[in-house]
Amino acid sequence: MPEPNTLSAAExxxxxAARRLTSESxxxxxxxxxxxxxxxxxxxxxxxxxxxxxxxxxxxxxxxxGPLYGVPVGIKDVIDTADLPTEYxxxxxxxxxxxxxxxxxxxxxxxxxxxLGKAVTTEFANNYPGATRNPHKLTHTPGGSSSGSAAAVxxxxxxxxxxxxxxxxxxxxxxxxxxxGCKPSFCSINRAGLxxxxxxxxxxxxxxxxxxxxxxxxxxxxxxxxxxxxxxSGRKPRVGLFRTPRWHEADAATHAVIESAAARLAKAGAKVxxxxxxxxxxxxxxxxxxxxxxxxxxxxxxEHTNHADQLSKSLRTRxxxxxxxxxxxxxxxxxxxxxCRRQLAERMRDYDYLLTPSAPGEAPATLxxxxxxxxxxxxxxxxxxxxxxxxxxxPNGLPLGVQLVGSFDGDSGLLAWSHWxxxxxx
Numbered sequence: 001m002p003e004p005n006t007l008s009a010a011e012x013x014x015x016x017a018a019r020r021l022t023s024e025s026x027x028x029x030x031x032x033x034x035x036x037x038x039x040x041x042x043x044x045x046x047x048x049x050x051x052x053x054x055x056x057x058x059x060x061x062x063x064x065x066g067p068l069y070g071v072p073v074g075i076k077d078v079i080d081t082a083d084l085p086t087e088y089x090x091x092x093x094x095x096x097x098x099x100x101x102x103x104x105x106x107x108x109x110x111x112x113x114x115x116l117g118k119a120v121t122t123e124f125a126n127n128y129p130g131a132t133r134n135p136h137k138l139t140h141t142p143g144g145s146s147s148g149s150a151a152a153v154x155x156x157x158x159x160x161x162x163x164x165x166x167x168x169x170x171x172x173x174x175x176x177x178x179x180x181g182c183k184p185s186f187c188s189i190n191r192a193g194l195x196x197x198x199x200x201x202x203x204x205x206x207x208x209x210x211x212x213x214x215x216x217x218x219x220x221x222x223x224x225x226x227x228x229x230x231x232x233s234g235r236k237p238r239v240g241l242f243r244t245p246r247w248h249e250a251d252a253a254t255h256a257v258i259e260s261a262a263a264r265l266a267k268a269g270a271k272v273x274x275x276x277x278x279x280x281x282x283x284x285x286x287x288x289x290x291x292x293x294x295x296x297x298x299x300x301x302x303e304h305t306n307h308a309d310q311l312s313k314s315l316r317t318r319x320x321x322x323x324x325x326x327x328x329x330x331x332x333x334x335x336x337x338x339x340c341r342r343q344l345a346e347r348m349r350d351y352d353y354l355l356t357p358s359a360p361g362e363a364p365a366t367l368x369x370x371x372x373x374x375x376x377x378x379x380x381x382x383x384x385x386x387x388x389x390x391x392x393x394x395p396n397g398l399p400l401g402v403q404l405v406g407s408f409d410g411d412s413g414l415l416a417w418s419h420w421x422x423x424x425x426x
Contacts, residue, residue, distance in 0.1 A: 003029055003156075004021060004025055004028075004029035005026070005029040005033045005156045005159075007021075008159060008210050008213050009068060009071045009159040009160050009208060009209075009213040009216060009217070010067075010213055010216055012026055012071050012159060013064075013067055013068050013069055013070065016064055016069060016070040016071070017069065022060045022070070023055075023059045023069075023071075023072075023114060024053060024056040026056070026070065026071070026072065027052050027055075027072050027114055027116065028053065028056075030072055030116060030156075030159075031047070031049050031052065031053075031116075033155070033157045034047060034117075034152075034157045037135070038157075040133065041132065041135050041151050041152075041155055041157075042130075042131040042132050042148075043074075043120055043132050043135075043142075043147075043152040043157060044118065044119060044120060044148060044152065044157075045085075045087060045118040045120050045121070045148065046084050046085055046087075046117055046118040047116065047118075048083075048084060051083060051084075052072065052114055052115070052116050052117065055114045055115065056070065056072075059112055059114065062112075065111075065112055066111045066112055067216045067219065067226070068108075068111055068112065068216055068217065068220055069112035069113075070112060070113075070114065071113055071160060072114040072115075072116035072158050072160070073108055073115060073116060073158065073161060073162065074116050074117060074118075074119040074148070074149055074152050074153070074158045074160070074161035074162070075117070075118055075119060075161070075162050076119050076121050076125075076145075076146050076148070076149050076161070076162055076163050077089060077119060077121045077148070078121050078124065078145075078164060079102045079104065079162060079164070079193060079194055079195075079204075080098040080100060080101060080102040080105070080193040080194075080195075081102070081105055081115060081118065082099060082100050082105075083115070084118050085097050086118065086195075087118075088123070089120065089122060089123045089124070089130050090123055090124055090303075090310065090311075091310045092303055092307045092310050092311075098193070102191075102192060102194055103190035103192040104162060104190060104191075104193070104204050104221055105193065107190075107220060107221050108220065108221070111220040113220075116158050119146070119147075119148030119149040119152055119161055119163075120132045120147050120148030121145050121146065122144040122147060122370060124195065124197065124300065124303075125145040125146075125166065125169060125195070125197050126145060126197065126296075126312075126314070126315050127144070127145075127314050127315070127318070127369070127370060128312035128314050129141065129147065129370050130144075130147055130148065132147040132148045132151050133367065134151065134177060134363050135177065136177070136178065136363075136397075136398050136399065137396065139365055140176075140362075140363040140364065140365050140366070140396070140398060141176065141363050141364055141366055141367060141369065141370050141371055142154075142173050142177050142363065142370075143174075143175070143176035143177065143359070143363060143371050144172070144173060144370030145166075145370065146161075146163025146164060146165075146169050146170050146173050146174075147173055147370065148161075149161035149162065149170075149205075149207050150163070150170075150173035150174050150176065150177040150179060150181065151173075151177055153177070153179050153207045153209060154177035154178055154179045159208065159213065160206075160207070161206075161207045162204060162205065163204075163205035163206070164194065164203065164204060164205055165183045165202070165203050165376070165380055166198050166201045166202050166292060166380065167201075167292065167373035167377040167380055168373030168375070168376025168377055168380070169205065169373070170182070170183050170203075170205025171183055171205075171358055171386055171401075171403060172370070172371055172372075172373055173207075173370075174401065175358035175390075175399065175400065176359065176362065176363035176371065176398070176401075177363075178390045178398075178399030178401075179207055179209050179390065180207070180208050180209060180210055180211055180214055180389060180390070180418075180422075181205060181206070181207050181387070181401075182205065182206040182207075182214045182385070182387045182411075182415070183203050183205050183379070183380065183385065183386045184203060184204070184205075184206070184218055184222065184224075184385050184411050185384060185385045185408050185409050185410075185411050186201075186203055186408075187203075187383075188203075188204075188218070188222045188224065188385075188411060189204040189221045189222050191204060197292070197296050197299060198291065198292045198295035198296055198299065199295055200291060200334070201288070201291065201292060201295070201380055203380065206218060210422070211387065211415055211418040211419040211422055212229055212419060214387065214415060215227055215229065215415040218412075222411075224412050227412045227413065227415055227416035228416065229415075229416055229419040229420075236268070236270050236271065237265075237270045237271070237352040237353065237420065238270070238271045238273075238350065238352045239262070239265055239272045239273075239351065239352065239353060239354070240274070240351040240353070240354040241258070241262045241272055241273065241274055241354075241355050241356075242277075242354045242405075243258070243356070244277070244356060244357075244378075245281065245282045246374050246375065249360050249372070249375075250357050250360045251360060251361040251394070253361060253392070253393075253394045253395055254357050254359070254360060254394075254400060256392075257391050257400045257402060258355065258356070258357055260391075260392070261355060261391055261402045262355060265355070265424055265425070267424075268424035270424070275347075275351065278340065279343065280336060280339065280340055281340065283336060284336070284337065284378045284381055284382070285377065285378060286333075287333035287336055287337055287381060288377040288378060288380065288381040289377070290325055290333045291330060291333050291337070291381065292322075292377075293318060293321045293322035293325055294322050294325040294329075296318060296319060297319045297320075297322025297323045297325075298322070300315070304319050337381050340382060341382050341408070344384070345407065348406075352406070352417050353404045353405055353406045353417055353418075354404070355402060355403070355404060356375060356403050356405060357402070358375060358388040358400075358402060358403040359371060359372070359375060359376075359401065360372050360374060360375065361394055362393070362396060362398035362399065363398050363399075375403065379405055382408075383408055384406060384407060384408050385405070385406045385407075385410065385414050386403055386404065387404045387414060387415065387418045388403050389401060389402055389404065389418060389421060389422050389425065402425070404417065404421060
């Protein structure tokens with residue numbers, strides 16, 4: 001058997017259910033990997049080795065239940081945990097210990113998962129980076145804001161991790177780190193216990209190393225049906241190739257990967273056609289930023305009023321920009337987004353998913369920024385499900401991804417097609 005920490009979550013859960021593997025040995029292997037690699041990658045805000053092993057031993061004494069029983073999960077450090085600190089990567093909250101689990105964490109425990117530790121986030125899931133490095137090349141960003149979650153999964157420290165997305169905070173780091181990321185449909189997963197950035201945008205995100213693992217994790221957290229990944233349907237997918245109005249912001253390597261992916265999907269039997277830009281779509285880039293800034297200023301009103309000196313300059317600037325947005329402008333942006341959601345729903349009747357970039361290119365060679373969310377934030381505003389799949393490499397040999405976008409509440413179908421597409425693109 002391969003090293004336990006290199007198994008997919010599905011493989012590990014099946015082995016635990018068959019008593020070929022214990023949760024304790026799986027968790028121990030993950031902890032050994034963390035001990036070996038954490039000084040370089042710096043993916044974790046907090047790991048309590050004995051607490052993780054104690055959880056695993058208790059599960060091994062019980063009867064396995066559910067599709068992820070005994071599997072460890074990393075939790076982004078903007079999501080509350082009752083037995084580990086939640087510090088939001090802010091000095092304001094050093095040593096902060098909630099008395100509760102966030103709803104998503106409680107659901108993982110009910111399903112028999114082990115909470116392995118808290119993964120590094122950017123400051124309050126915003127732009128100011130944490131210490132995490134890209135495990136493929138330590139001088140490059142892992143992306144953000146779910147930096148530690150993506151890096152830990154990519155480096156075989158944990159098979160599953162939770163992130164969040166307000167703009168591109170799950171899809172982009174997953175693409176930069178060469179793993180599978182999913183932003184589900186808005187409110188698919190209960191958000192109680194999440195420190196909000198923008199309450200009408202924030203979504204719990206999922207990071208794993210396969211579409212199957214994502215489907216299992218989403219099922220546990222949302223109750224959405226498990227797709228039959230081996231037999232999607234009797235037909236091949238209808239794919240809309242969508243370059244978006246910001247196509248020029250993607251580099252040549254990303255252009256080539258998207259064009260190649262479209263050709264390979266077509267060769268595998270998919271019906272690929274150009275998806276024309278919907279009316280008003282270009283305005284949504286500004287709408288998302290306006291809505292996010294407005295809501296963010298209010299979400300961090302207490303921190304800004306009482307501890308502004310402990311906020312990064314970049315976050316203070318965003319909060320001040322948010323206070324400058326009028327209610328009228330905010331309402332107009334939300335109204336336009338609602339109109340565009342209806343238009344997109346109508347046009348998606350002719351497609352199973354859209355194929356579009358996950359990011360403008362490979363992870364930038366910097367630790368001072370986390371990259372651009374230009375190819376993610378409109379989908380977050382529209383609330384539709386997105387999956388990024390690894391596909392090719394950039395000029396520095398770092399991973400690139402392709403993004404699959406589905407219809408609202410069509411998450412199970414999108415994950416089934418993601419599994420099919422991953423095989424076609426392999």
